[in-house]
Amino acid sequence: MRDKMAYTTADMMTCAMSRLLQDGEVAFHGVSSHMPMVSMMLAKALxxxxxxxxxIPGGVNPSTLRNTSYSSAGTELVRHSESTFSLLDVFDLSIRGKLDVAFLGGVQFDQHGHVNASIIGTPDNLKVRLPGGAGSAVLIPTAKKAIVWRTKHDVRTFVEHVDFITTKGNLWKIVTPLCVFxxxxxxxxLDSIHPGTTVEEVKAQTGFKIHETEVPVNAAPTQQELNTLRKIDPNNLRAIEFK
Structure with missing residues (x-):
């Protein structure tokens, strides 16, 4: 078991996502995406x-996150950037097969890779109306690598069948507080589990059958990663979704 005081779940997830990024790739994150935003900065730094x-606001290689707004779509990401590249151009880039990585969200996921970001319930028995597909409906099918993150891992999030298919297929990885799919x-x-997590725990918190019994354990954040995180993200934006 890891020392829980050494690093947080947000640190672990951010480092796990950062390690998925490779030098020379073109990567994009959207609104309310603090953890992917920080993971991209961490990858560039290390x-x-x-x-x-x-x-999403159109910045290219922002140099700082110190004054970034709550939405992760503030003008600071443009003012402190090398250049600008509009959202319309991002969609065009992805459709042409030139976007290597897109970080995208969702609320429900099932074993077939379906993503629900639209509704909970049915159209005739609506329980919750969600934000909708937005860029996910375009970028998940067209980006080379679609990485989804979710700060909750339970049987209501990972279900046998999603209530509504907002988009499907072409997922690459899903990063959660427990594991990476x-x-x-x-x-x-089940691709890997985080330190302090067991396969049995993941199975108990997942609403569809997991067949894997032995999977690798991700390396805990290194001291270099933690030091760099504190430098590039001094306001701990990466933990906002856990609050």
Whole structure:
């Protein structure tokens, strides 16, 4: 078991996502995406200096996160950037097969890789209306690598069948507080677990059957990663979704 005082779940998830990024890739994050935003900055600082960081307000390679707004879509990401690249151009880039990574969200996921960001319930028995597909409906099917993150991992989030299919297929990874899922041959498989988590715990918190019994454990955040996180994200924006 890890020392819970050494690093937080937000630290672990941010480092896990950062490690998925490679040097030279073009990566994008949307609104309310503090954890992916910080993970991209972390990757550029440590192992992917030539990665291109695109964001929803249109900034290219922002130099600082110190005054970034709650939505992660503030003008600071443009004012402190090398250049600008509009959201319309991001969609065009992805459709043309030139967007390497897109960080996207969702509320429900099932074993077939379906993503629900639209409603909970049915159209005739609506319980919750969600934000909708927005960019996910375009970017998940077209980006080379679609990485989804979710700060909750329970049987209401990972379900047998989603209530509504906002988008589907072409997922690459899903990062949660417990583990990382991979999308392989049309279904989600357990790719790795975080330190302090067991496969049995993941199974108990997942609403569809997990067939894997032995999976690797992700390395805990290194001291270098933690030091860099505190430097580039001194306001701990990466933890906002847990509050």
């Amino acid at each position: 192992h992917a200096p030539s990665m291109v960081h695109l964001n 991979d999308y392989f041959k049309g279904r989600l498989v």
